[in-house]
Amino acid sequence: MSVFRKGAEGNQVVPPDRVLKLSATLLMRELAKTYNPNDVETPIYERWERSGFFNPDRLPKAKRRKPFSIAMPPPNVTGDLHLGHALDLTTQDILTRFHRMRGDAALWIPGTDHAGIATQIMVERLLREGGISRYQIGRETFLRHVWEWKKKYGERIVEQIKRLGASCDWSREHFTMDPALTKAVKTAFLKLYDDGLVYRGERVVHWCVADRTGISDLEVDHRQEEGTLWYVRYELADGTGQITVATVRPETMLGDTAVAVHPDDRRFRAAVGKSVVLPITGRLVPVVADAAVDPLFGSGAVKVTPAHDSADFDIAERHHLPRLSVVGLDGRMTKEAGDEFQGLTTLQCRERVVEKLREIGALEREEPYTHSVAYCSRSNTVIEPLLSEQWFVKTKPLAAKALRALRAKKIEIVPDRFSNLLVRWLDHIRDWNISRQLWWGHRLPIWYCVACNAPVAAVKEPVKRCRQCGNNAFRQDEDTLDTWFSSGLWTFSTLGWPENTRDLRRFHPTSVLGTGWDILFFWVARMIMFSLYFRKEVPFKTIYIHGLVLDERGKKMSKSKGTGIDPIPMAWKYGTDAIRLSLVVGTAPGQDFRMSEQKIAGQRNFCNKLWNVSRYVLAQPTPPRRPPLAKGGSTGGVADRWILARLTELHARVTDHLKRFQFSLAIGELQQFLWADLADWYIEIHKAEKNTSLLHHVLRHYLILLHPFAPYITEAIWMAWGKQKLLMIEEWRKPKRLTAQQKKSVRVFQRFRRLVVGLRNLKIHGADNRELVIRSASAINTRLLSQLTGVGFAQTQGLGLTVAGQSFVVDQAVRERFLAWLARERRRLEVYLKQKQALASNSKAPDNIREQALRDADEAKHRLAELGPE
């Protein structure tokens, strides 16, 4: 059924443009009873896109606008968007739309990330299903497959971003492996290289056997696991004794090149400098003293395996020990491990070694032991630490700049507690392994002379002769860069860097970065370091950090466990706005929160409420322009003044909340207004009085305020209304402060409202021949009160609200309930009044608090007066 046609047959969609021609009364009949998002979302997005307003250069008065920019965290081209992306997009779209409406040159740059290892794994998995390995088809063919994948998922992701209503500038879309961005990556790498900040070296790296690549510290997960601690006895070569070492990986002893003890450890003082015999292999290795050894752990002596443990590597450096690789890149034992073990997996070898040690009596004892095991966060397999030639970035100088900027508060972080986290991480940063033994990614711009192997860094293959040996043939390094290298440049590479473009000058540093805390180190920290290094400025002025979306049980959503909620099917079912709202309602910055379909359904209900409020309002005759406040009528314009004051208040509060990134508070105010003020009261009063006519004005203003949060439905109503201009560029005015008069009208109305609710609670509405007498100073509303409660009221002179005497037809039960209610209400108010008076006369309380208390006391007095004397 079409959203614009009640009971229309078939699936004919009425294009939004056609609605422009519908008159208001017609609309009442034409608009479906429930909001049907699927009919409007795609055409509305197309219309937004056609308008060109996503591009700040094409906004009205573009040149006079103040820049506001956001770089979208580029989703990986690995699959579909999940709710985390939807949250990213929603908060950033709210900000972008808000600033656009406030008159800024709002630029939101979209894009996608090639996501090196993640994407390569997906494609490899796909090929493996067809029985093909990447080694069979070779690098070039494999990359063709990945590009195909990228095209498919890249396009799909763009469609999904659009579906979520993101108002980003597609004319500036980027992909991390675009030629322009590839150039940025090369430029950045070469600059670091020239500045001596990248180096190549053989280090112990985290090696993922499944993916055949080294990975960075951040890509490793540590898990506590039950294992065994084996105590192995090494005999001193001179026969003067023995040293026992403890290990959880006995197979690595085949690669031991020393035993280390603490220099102050008396137990081993005599042994230092001597040699021990490695059991099984019979090799002689020295005993060295090193402060890194904890004398209290295990036996106090540690076996040193420089090639397969980074701590041991450091010890070996200090003592000039040789490195012996016994585990190969395939995760199997090498020739160096000995013929007996070569080709075994580490686990098989471990069993064999333990067995042998037991046979020869070198195994002193074994005990169960819980320790942490390193896993590759991508492939979920155990990491083998091993020696490998890799490229590193010296991060200390980069981190120093970042730390200075953070400490100088050059970047505002919302919520602030995350800045400490960043600072601590940067403080303890270690060099960054940026080379990956992958095929998908930016290949290192490093060339080696085929004759002498001397490296040359260059954008293209060098044509000159090798400086070392004069040869002129080169081969490029096989490795690619860590995917975070290119995304670290994102805020400025997407604006044209290294070219000095107008965009770059105008929009960098970007205004806000919005992201989840989970990629703070991976991405945010690196962007800060890179931007300060390459641009000498921060990449963004503010970081807004949102929490992660959890499933209904409070666990991270996981595709493999099937606990995730896909945003796109949900958009079809409940509408995009419902999803966007459900991601923002009841959340706090940086705080993880649970998501459920029920919550989305609840927000759908809100959208539907708005839809129906609009149906009602649009059916009312359009006033020529904003009408004057009602003077006569039973409310004497009180309701009008009240709703306008509330609207002014709402406008100010929502603006303020948005400036502070308090999305949840902003939407909370907006929803309360619609439900509790506009629909439940103002419209009810309108029905009763038929006298107020500010409805159009209020709805128009409300749609502007709600638009950043729920862009589709607000724009749909706007179009249905027949507005020519798009809502997305309506002006969001500067907020005004409430006048004293307005504040008063809010108070007066709220008093009135309380009275009505009180009467309703008595359930004395609806009866025909009951009549109560209201004798009240606020004579504003006896008639209205009658209409709202269904009870007849007569007005007499004097103060107080009382039940009329016997002469009126009020049955005994009602009368008693009413009197009891009056008494209760009076008691409560008296207690309240006393408190407030005490506070007002409290000389230690600050003046503004006392004034407020005085006003509250006054208010309570008024209400007491209305309730009348005992």
Added chain:
RNA sequence: GGGCGGUUAGCUCAGUUGGUUAGAGCGCCACAUUGACAUUGUGGAGGUCGGAGGUUCAAAUCCUCCAUCGCCCACCA
């Protein structure tokens, strides 16, 4: 081993600089019914704000300690 966060109604969560009678949604109960809206309306019940102490005229909010759940970091061989 360090650090961070949570603990507020039956459930999921807001709560800005300490200052209204601590709020919302869902759920529950009662009532309403062709109304702009059953994707509805009205009302209700339900809270010692994890515990103890402290600061303050005033604490869900600030401080200390404790309990408990969760997360992050760390070369415990």
